[in-house]
Amino acid sequence: AQKVTQAQTEISVVEKEDVTLDCVYETRDTTYYLFWYKQPPSGELVFLIRRNSFDEQNEISGRYSWNFQKSTSSFNFTITASQVVDSAVYFCALSGGNFGNEKLTFGTGTRLTIIP
Amino acid sequence: EAQVTQNPRYLITVTGKKLTVTCSQNMNHEYMSWYRQDPGLGLRQIYYSMNVEVTDKGDVPEGYKVSRKEKRNFPLILESPSPNQTSLYFCASSFSATSPYEQYFGPGTRLTVT
Numbered sequence: 001a002q003k004v005t006q007a008q009t010e011i012s013v014v015e016k017e018d019v020t021l022d023c024v025y026e027t028r029d030t031t032y033y034l035f036w037y038k039q040p041p042s043g044e045l046v047f048l049i050r051r052n053s054f055d056e057q058n059e060i061s062g063r064y065s066w067n068f069q070k071s072t073s074s075f076n077f078t079i080t081a082s083q084v085v086d087s088a089v090y091f092c093a094l095s096g097g098n099f100g101n102e103k104l105t106f107g108t109g110t111r112l113t114i115i116p
Numbered sequence: 117e118a119q120v121t122q123n124p125r126y127l128i129t130v131t132g133k134k135l136t137v138t139c140s141q142n143m144n145h146e147y148m149s150w151y152r153q154d155p156g157l158g159l160r161q162i163y164y165s166m167n168v169e170v171t172d173k174g175d176v177p178e179g180y181k182v183s184r185k186e187k188r189n190f191p192l193i194l195e196s197p198s199p200n201q202t203s204l205y206f207c208a209s210s211f212s213a214t215s216p217y218e219q220y221f222g223p224g225t226r227l228t229v230t
Contacts, residue, residue: 004158030164037221045206045221091158102147102210104219106158 002027004094008108013082014115021077021110022073031054032096034068034075035104039089052076053096079112087114118143120222123209128228129197137192137225139207147210148190149219152176152203159206165190197229 001024013019025034036048049059051068059066079086089111093104112116120141126145129135139150149164151174165184168228179201181193194201207222 041227043224045202045224047218047220048186050218054211059211072120093159102219103161103206104151104159105148106151108156108158 002029002032002090002096002105003095004092004105004107006090006092006110008017008047008110009086009108010113012112012113012115015049015084017110018078018080019082019112021079021090021112023075023107025073025075025092025094027096029092029096035093036066036077037091037093039091039109041088045091048077082114083115084116088113118220120207120209120220121152121220122205123173124225125223126226128230130230131198132196133206135194135197135227137194137205137207139190139192139222139225141207141209141220142188143209143211143220144192145189145209145211145220147219148184149174149208149210150180150182150190150192151206151208154223155204155205162192162205164210181198186228197227201227203227 005024021072032053034051038046067076067080088110091109092107093101095104123138148168150162151159153159160176162180163174163182165171167171169183199208207224208219210219
């Protein structure tokens with residue numbers, strides 16, 4: 001069975017601080033995909049990144065960066081110089097091993113609050 | 117504009133009154149899916165569809181039905197809603213059923229069953 005754990009339920013930081021959201025996953029598949037989604041207060045789900053299990057290179061996109069470590073089954077997300085607009089719930093998700101059903105197994109989310 | 121639409125966005129209903137939440141995508145995607153989001157539980161899959169006339173259960177299918185008569189539409193049917201189905205529902209679609217491409221999510225439907 002697949003599982004995604006986001007141990008941090010809520011995080012608050014002051015604007016311009018860096019913040020890291022943790023994601024630990026469990027799967028027996030050798031091929032799998034990891035995702036991060038952002039859910040702002042308006043409620044929609046915004047896709048941030050997809051990473052496959054064969055690509056362990058870290059990725060940076062502006063103020064966002066992701067650290068994928070297969071050895072520790074983690075896919076952490078860092079926001080540098082946080083801004084108020086980053087306030088949202090962030091979900092880590094896992095897919096793979098369900099041929100024909102690209103079900104996303106979601107973590108329970110981390111609510112990030114950026115204090116001005 | 118490529119998008120997934122859901123209707124209604126908000127719905128308050130009473131126990132036992134059948135309802136349908138519609139989902140439509142304009143990207144010619146093969147794969148569509150329904151999730152429900154509950155506090156502390158994240159999102160869980162209800163049903164999915166690999167293509168027209170092909171549907172199957174996800175993790176929490178009890179109390180729900182779906183159909184896929186056309187590629188673009190994937191309605192979620194609650195024959196006899198109960199209060200434990202009060203939740204935020206998301207429809208999602210993806211290009212292919214055989215590879216986990218990015219899933220596009222609809223805006224969500226907030227359902228309250230009293």
